[in-house]
Amino acid sequence: MKSYYRLESLMNLYEGYCREFIVDGRQLLLTQSSSKPFLIENKCPHQGFSLVDAHIEDSMITCAAHMVTFSMIDGRVQPGSHIRCGALKVYELVYQGNEVGVFF
Numbered sequence: 316m317k318s319y320y321r322l323e324s325l326m327n328l329y330e331g332y333c334r335e336f337i338v339d340g341r342q343l344l345l346t347q348s349s350s351k352p353f354l355i356e357n358k359c360p361h362q363g364f365s366l367v368d369a370h371i372e373d374s375m376i377t378c379a380a381h382m383v384t385f386s387m388i389d390g391r392v393q394p395g396s397h398i399r400c401g402a403l404k405v406y407e408l409v410y411q412g413n414e415v416g417v418f419f
């Protein structure tokens with residue numbers, strides 16, 4: 316059975332928000348970009364670096380280690396990357412009252 320994990324109050328989110336969470340053994344990153352919150356795995360699919368220092372803009376995240384850019388909407392690597400790697404894991408956020416969380 317899945318459990319709900321509260322992450323953040325909606326009033327605390329703002330453009331550029333970026334915070335790490337460990338939930339149910341998973342390393343997560345909650346961000347906000349283009350006025351929309353995103354929840355992704357805080358582990359780059361290329362070599363596993365944390366994305367906490369990544370550049371975030373227009374719903375995209377660029378890993379600071381080797382500059383691969385991923386969509387935070389579907390996790391796909393964006394065209395133009397010189398490195399081949401898999402997609403970033405993106406999780407569905409759940410809104411409950413005035414907060415946002417996730418089911419695992």
Ligand code: FES
Nearest residue numbers: 359361362378381
């Ligand atoms: S570890 Fe992220 S691009 Fe290499």
